[in-house]
Amino acid sequence: MKKEEYVDLFHQMIRIRLVEEQASILYQQGKIGGFLHLYIGQEAVSTGLVSARKPQDRVITAYRDHGVAMNCGIPAKVVLAELLGKTTGCSEGRGGSMHMADVEQNFWGGHAIVGAHLPIAAGLALGDRYQEHDSVTICMFGDGATNIGYFHEALNLSKLWGLSVLWVCENNLYGMGTAVERASAVSEIRQKAEGYMIPNQRVDGMDVLKVREAAEKAIEKVRKDKSPYFLEIQTYRFRGHSMGDPERYRTAEEVKRWQNKEDPLGIYHKYLVENEIATSDELDKMEKDTEQEVQDAVQFAESSPEPATDDLFKNLYVEME
Ligand SMILES: Cc1ncc(C[n+]2csc(CCOP(=O)(O)OP(=O)(O)O)c2C)c(N)n1
Ligand SMILES: [Mg+2]
Numbered sequence: 564m565k566k567e568e569y570v571d572l573f574h575q576m577i578r579i580r581l582v583e584e585q586a587s588i589l590y591q592q593g594k595i596g597g598f599l600h601l602y603i604g605q606e607a608v609s610t611g612l613v614s615a616r617k618p619q620d621r622v623i624t625a626y627r628d629h630g631v632a633m634n635c636g637i638p639a640k641v642v643l644a645e646l647l648g649k650t651t652g653c654s655e656g657r658g659g660s661m662h663m664a665d666v667e668q669n670f671w672g673g674h675a676i677v678g679a680h681l682p683i684a685a686g687l688a689l690g691d692r693y694q695e696h697d698s699v700t701i702c703m704f705g706d707g708a709t710n711i712g713y714f715h716e717a718l719n720l721s722k723l724w725g726l727s728v729l730w731v732c733e734n735n736l737y738g739m740g741t742a743v744e745r746a747s748a749v750s751e752i753r754q755k756a757e758g759y760m761i762p763n764q765r766v767d768g769m770d771v772l773k774v775r776e777a778a779e780k781a782i783e784k785v786r787k788d789k790s791p792y793f794l795e796i797q798t799y800r801f802r803g804h805s806m807g808d809p810e811r812y813r814t815a816e817e818v819k820r821w822q823n824k825e826d827p828l829g830i831y832h833k834y835l836v837e838n839e840i841a842t843s844d845e846l847d848k849m850e851k852d853t854e855q856e857v858q859d860a861v862q863f864a865e866s867s868p869e870p871a872t873d874d875l876f877k878n879l880y881v882e883m884e
Contacts, residue, residue, distance in 0.1 A: 569840045570849070572614060572771050576606040576828055577850055579630040581857040582639050586629065586646055586660075589861070590806050595646050599660050602630035604801035607827035608733050609634045609703070611774025612796075615782055616701060621691075623671040623684050624703040626661035627733075627800075631703065635670035637663060640860035649867035656870050657878065677738075678704065678711030681730075685717045688726035692789075699785045701778075703731045707738025709752055715759075721791040722759045729778070729785050730756065730793045733768065735800045740812040756793035768798035769825045772834070799825065 583601045590599045602609070605627070613622060613634035624631045629642050637653050645652025646660055653665050654673075664672035671687065674680035684702035691698045708714055709732060721728045732752050736743055744750040756763040762784075766777040774796060781792045799821045803810050810818075835841040 566840055568614075569835060570845075572610055572775070573828075573831055573835060573841070573846060574849055574853065575610045575614075575634055576771065576831065577853050578639055578857065579603075579606045579610070579633055580828060581853055582633065582642060582860070583629060585643070585857055585861050587802075587806065589643075589646065594865075595660065596648060597659050597661070598626070598805045599646075600627045600805045601800070601802040602627050604821065604827070605733060605735060605768065605798045606630055607771035607774055607831070608731075608768045608796050608798050611768075611771045612701060612703070612731060612778045615775050615778035616699070617782075618669065619696060619698040620782065621669050621671055621684075621687055621698060621700045622703070623680050623687065623700065624673065625677065625680065625705060625708065626673065626675045627705070628661065628663045628673040632663035632665070632670060632673070635665065636668040637665050637670065638860070639857060640863040643860050643864035644867050647864045647867070648869065649864060650870050651863070651867040655878070678708040678713035680704070681708070681713050681717035682720075684728055684730075685720050685724075685726055688721065688728045689724065692724070692726060697727075697786055699727045699729055699782050701729045701731060701782070703733055705738060706732060706734040706736070706743050706752055707741070707746065708732075709755055710738075710747055714755075718756065718759045718761060718791070718793075722761055725789050726791060727785050727789055728791045729781050730761070730791060732793070732795045733798055734795055735798045737800075737804070737812065739804045740808070740810075742812065751795075753793060753795035761791050761793045763793035763795065765795045765797060768796035769827045769830055771827060771831050801826075 583603050589595050609631040622635050632642050641653050648656040650656050654662050661675040662673040684700050688700045734752050753763040753765050767773050785792050
């Protein structure tokens with residue numbers, strides 16, 4: 564990679580962190596309706612993954628989707644506008660936090676029902692097979708989703724029909740307030756892929772370069788083999804499941820330990836400086852500039868118009884000729 568590419572990964576991760584910190588404030592001010600699931604702590608996962616895709620490769624994820632949306636090319640101001648329910652948001656303010664999407668960026672959402680987007684990913688890949696595209700569908704989901712029937716149906720069909728899907732489980736150790744080993748008979752989640760003879764691997768999700776490297780290899784393998792692959796990416800969310808989570812299922816010490824020793828931003832900052840790819844001053848300046856970029860994005864979102872009442876039923880159904 565060139566220096567700009569290394570530094571851009573840092574920029575993308577810091578942008579996600581800062582946008583989400585602002586989202587948390589806006590939520591507490593009552594400006595965001597519904598739920599808000601923050602991605603803070605998991606930034607290296609989607610940043611590494613999406614940086615490894617080609618433009619024809621599709622991305623689809625669950626509801627912890629703001630970071631993924633930005634990595635896929637949706638500007639921070641458009642994500643923030645969607646969070647505030649404004650017409651300038653990527654779903655014109657109709658979707659909110661859990662329904663970011665932009666088909667032109669090959670980003671297929673943002674899905675709120677746990678596990679429900681896995682068959683959609685299989686369907687996207689089946690469409691690509693019919694149309695002889697060489698696209699790979701990258702489908703991200705949580706550890707909790709692997710206990711849902713849809714997960715098993717989708718993995719089974721993907722192998723049986725030779726679909727080009729990269730299945731990516733973001734194992735952040737909890738599904739809401741339940742630890743993996745209390746919800747899943749198989750606690751090493753990648754082993755579930757073995758049941759469908761899908762090759763698989765575990766990856767450290769706090770190191771953006773490790774994620775990127777594993778993703779590059781996996782995506783090209785899927786493209787070449789026309790068959791699925793499974794990555795279990797080990798990560799941790801630094802915030803509660805959603806806003807207002809009392810977090811009784813884990814200790815403050817556990818969270819602090821991850822924040823102090825495993826912060827993906829801290830790890831990558833150290834790597835860039837130690838390998839003389841960027842100086843501390845350059846990275847500090849980038850952080851300051853990104854703070855300004857995010858402030859401007861908040862300003863844009865706050866000053867954007869609300870959808871009109873007359874448009875309430877617009878875009879609900881596709882109108883056929
Ligand atoms: C079918 C379904 N059941 C339950 C819920 C409620 N719910 C929302 S998030 C969640 C936990 C999912 O955990 P995981 O897949 O590990 O994702 P994470 O939140 O850790 O990113 C549950 C049970 C839901 N949205 N959909
Ligand atoms: Mg989880």
